[in-house]
Amino acid sequence: MKRTGIFYHEICGRKAYSSLAMSVAEGFESLKKENLFGEPNISLFEPNPAPEELIAKVHTKDMIERVRRSGYYETSLYSVGGTLLAIEKVLTKEVDNALVFGGVGGHHSDRNNFGGGCFFNTEAIPIVYAREKFGLKRFAVVDTDTHHANGTIDIFKDDEDLLYICFCGGYWGFGGRAKSGTKVCLPHGASDEEEIENVRREVPKRLEEFKPELVYWMLGLDTHKDSYGTRKLTEKCYPELAKIIKESADKVCGGKLVVFNACNAPAHVTEYVMPRIVDCLAELGRYPKE
Ligand SMILES: [Zn+2]
Numbered sequence: 001m002k003r004t005g006i007f008y009h010e011i012c013g014r015k016a017y018s019s020l021a022m023s024v025a026e027g028f029e030s031l032k033k034e035n036l037f038g039e040p041n042i043s044l045f046e047p048n049p050a051p052e053e054l055i056a057k058v059h060t061k062d063m064i065e066r067v068r069r070s071g072y073y074e075t076s077l078y079s080v081g082g083t084l085l086a087i088e089k090v091l092t093k094e095v096d097n098a099l100v101f102g103g104v105g106g107h108h109s110d111r112n113n114f115g116g117g118c119f120f121n122t123e124a125i126p127i128v129y130a131r132e133k134f135g136l137k138r139f140a141v142v143d144t145d146t147h148h149a150n151g152t153i154d155i156f157k158d159d160e161d162l163l164y165i166c167f168c169g170g171y172w173g174f175g176g177r178a179k180s181g182t183k184v185c186l187p188h189g190a191s192d193e194e195e196i197e198n199v200r201r202e203v204p205k206r207l208e209e210f211k212p213e214l215v216y217w218m219l220g221l222d223t224h225k226d227s228y229g230t231r232k233l234t235e236k237c238y239p240e241l242a243k244i245i246k247e248s249a250d251k252v253c254g255g256k257l258v259v260f261n262a263c264n265a266p267a268h269v270t271e272y273v274m275p276r277i278v279d280c281l282a283e284l285g286r287y288p289k290e
């Protein structure tokens with residue numbers, strides 16, 4: 001079994017980005033309902049807000065001021081804060097892997113612009129932190145959200161030590177025409193089977209070739225049929241994706257995996273998905289495949 005950390009602050013549930021189909025509090029509460037915190041290898045951590053001097057290493061002063069006035073400043077600080085604490089606990093080996101609940105997203109935010117439910121970048125800031133504080137260099141982000149990670153890819157466009165596998169449909173034209181092979185946009189599946197097959201075909205081989213020191217999974221749920229993205233998948237798909245990505249991280253970087261999720265699907269989805277993601281990360285084997 002692996003030691004899994006869950007990172008959640010109630011502000012991320014109470015003040016989650018409101019205009020999307022978000023169910024952060026319900027997703028987190030489902031872990032309690034399933035008594036997952038009763039397992040000896042599962043720990044709950046409450047993050048602090050991310051320090052502003054760290055945010056200023058990724059975002060402009062002007063953007064920080066605009067986020068401050070957005071109504072989601074506090075939620076953004078705690079969402080990034082969760083990723084920072086998760087990185088710290090994984091890299092100091094207090095836990096093997098981590099699941100972070102954010103109240104807002106981050107992958108649409110570049111250095112000076114934000115939108116689409118994203119504020120401070122929840123990928124770039126923890127990566128900068130891991131590099132500066134722990135000396136890690138090579139990261140891989142697997143992004144299975146519906147949408148293109150325009151912000152994070154822009155921030156790291158010239159950074160060959162960041163592999164970004166973006167399952168956005170590829171319609172932003174990166175694909176084969178990307179300047180480097182480290183930023184790739186790939187199609188989404190039109191069914192659970194196709195999505196699972198795409199991830200199985202594309203992710204492990206790229207991770208094995210790239211050899212990251214840590215894998216970060218941006219688990220978007222807006223691909224679910226009851227959410228607002230591609231609307232093609234059922235809740236049964238996500239635990240299968242978790243298995244593929246976790247096994248691959250186990251193989252390439254000793255299992256160092258941080259999963260970020262802002263629960264961007266209705267409650268019935270997150271209540272099914274989140275306990276099963278934790279089950280997979282912690283290797284509990286509670287939920288036999290249906
Ligand atoms: Zn999205």
Ligand SMILES: [Zn+2]
Binds near residue numbers: 186
């Ligand atoms: Zn993309």
